[in-house]
Amino acid sequence: MARLLHNLLLLSVWLALKLRLLGYWSFVYGYCALCTATALLRLWWNILLRPSSTFQWSVRETPPSCLSDTSLGTHCYVRIKESGLRFHYVAAGERGKPLMLFLHGFPEFWFSWRHQLREFKSEFRVVAVDMRGYGESDLPPSTEWYRLDYLVTDVKDIVEYLGYNRCFLVGHDWGGIIAWLCAIHYPEMVAKLVVLNSPHPCVFTDYALRHPSQMLKSSYFFFFQLPRFPELMLSINDFKALKSLFTSRSTGIGRKGRWLTTEELEAYLYALSQPGALTASLNYFRNVFSFLPLSQSEVRSPVLLLWGERDAFLEQDMSEACRLYIRNHFRLNIISGASHWLQQDQPDIVNTLIWTFLKEGEGRKNYRN
Template sequence: MHPPASITLERVTLPGASAETAPWLNCRTAGPAGAPVLLFLHGFPEAAFAWDDMLAHFGAHYRCVAPNLRGYDGSHAPEGVAAYKAQEVIGDLIALIQHEGAPVEAVIAHDWGGALAWGLAALAPQLMRKLIILNAPHPGLFLQALRDDPAQQAASSYMNLLREPGVEHRLAADDFRLMWGFFERFGGAAWLTPAWRERYRAAWSATPLAAPGTPAAPSPLTGPLNYYRASPLHPPTSPDDAIHRLQLPEALLHVVVPTRVIWGEADTALPPSLLDGLAQHVPDLQVTRLSGLSHWLVHEDPAAVATAIAHALTH
């Protein structure tokens, strides 16, 4: 057994218009320099520290990098919704991988991080040797479910709440009562100890930062919420909603990278039925199903998740 690797913080400056206006990502890292790189991407309403158990575990043999995504605690957090379109955030990830030395051994991603990783793997497969997805639906299958499946529309109804202008104030009210609800609604959150609550409370309260000359997001929650506002994928709100006409380009759907999907089958927001038909988009696919674990599987059973990731890395 190797001792857990220590975790350090690194601010990685990304290529930009100039050195003064370049965006940056606040990263948590572990493991030896020069080792194969694992890139961990978090989701909403989380932060890079959600991967700490994985960084400590895999840092014995890999260089592990977990960025706070654009808009999250300590990373570049511009104000406008357009700055959170997929191509902008994927651009951050491409720059980060190039900084680390492409290709990385694997991109390991959950929730919104997974949504970005699907696009990254489709557009730039040369940047990774493997893609490991945890409870994040393929965009083509998710579009179909949001458009046609009433059960998925109901399960994803929270997405339309998160798109509302000014909802930041409601989410932050009463000590983030509605934010805790995302954990509790989609998994029971027995893991959500006072120590974890304090870490999340601090992340959701951190002052947003942006490069000089770039307006920063007005609230710590604005950047994370802007992912939802910028995305065309959400349950329809009317019969003529644009999602009924949305067609995603094939370039965003076909993934040639060897892909390993790990799915907590007790996820009520993203049920395992979203895996049906995945092989038509991902020819080199293996799926590991973890019964009894929910959307928050990384928190609920980190040992089981680490075992599944280790298997995905070696098979």
């Protein structure tokens, strides 16, 4: 009798887990279908209003001059032996100085750190990487190439290739997610961690599942699961959606700070219009539900978290919750009026806060190799 009850209990638990999993994926794909229907309505509306220009877009063949600005640093390339991928990065500052490594988000590339490259090259070896699938780095076509463990290993391999075993790691958006995971999995590698508008992965997962408002703000995660259609929607009308992402009043750069110049916007369109570039960047999202297992989620490095007050994609409440996962010094700064792209629209404030954080506690000299 006891064995029968035991087996019934196990069966009940197994069924509950299966139903929970079924419910989760039903929600994911149901929400994806809703986002698709909304996008189709927008596409239909565009066709009605501007039928001749809806499906027009062009590959930018000539890079704007701002991408070759020598004050930002030197363009370099590295091929990682283990993955076989070639990475592009821009580096400035003297070799041998402490390494400050910058990881960009979606849909950006190394250029999003232009203000920080100029600012910190006086005392650091500053390196802004094109992450795999972006810019001049290799663009693997398969979704499987964008697993989180691969992205984290890329950072470790690049640090080692540059001749360092420790770095000051700075990440924004998707780059922030990778930076958090690097600090968790390779704590000895991260001297100090600076994250901009990207919550700890555990905070984001827990918060999004419990707050419908954040789930709505993250609806693009579900829409991007579709093959090909998101690429179409982002590129129609000569990349109108991407332009709006950076320039609109609700999501764009510079409501209170700096605006993107026409040339800077063209730099983004140049990078994203290259063959395969949009698909590669969207593959980050298409692999997001294959979570990287965390045997432990605590961060032992000192952490600075900077948060744009008017981020259109992330709830501000998540920023404070990150404190639960930090086992070292933690500083949180909410920047008034800053957007999701805060290192670009409020670079002076961001740079000042990073300098203050870097000078706290142990001196920079202790992190030389």
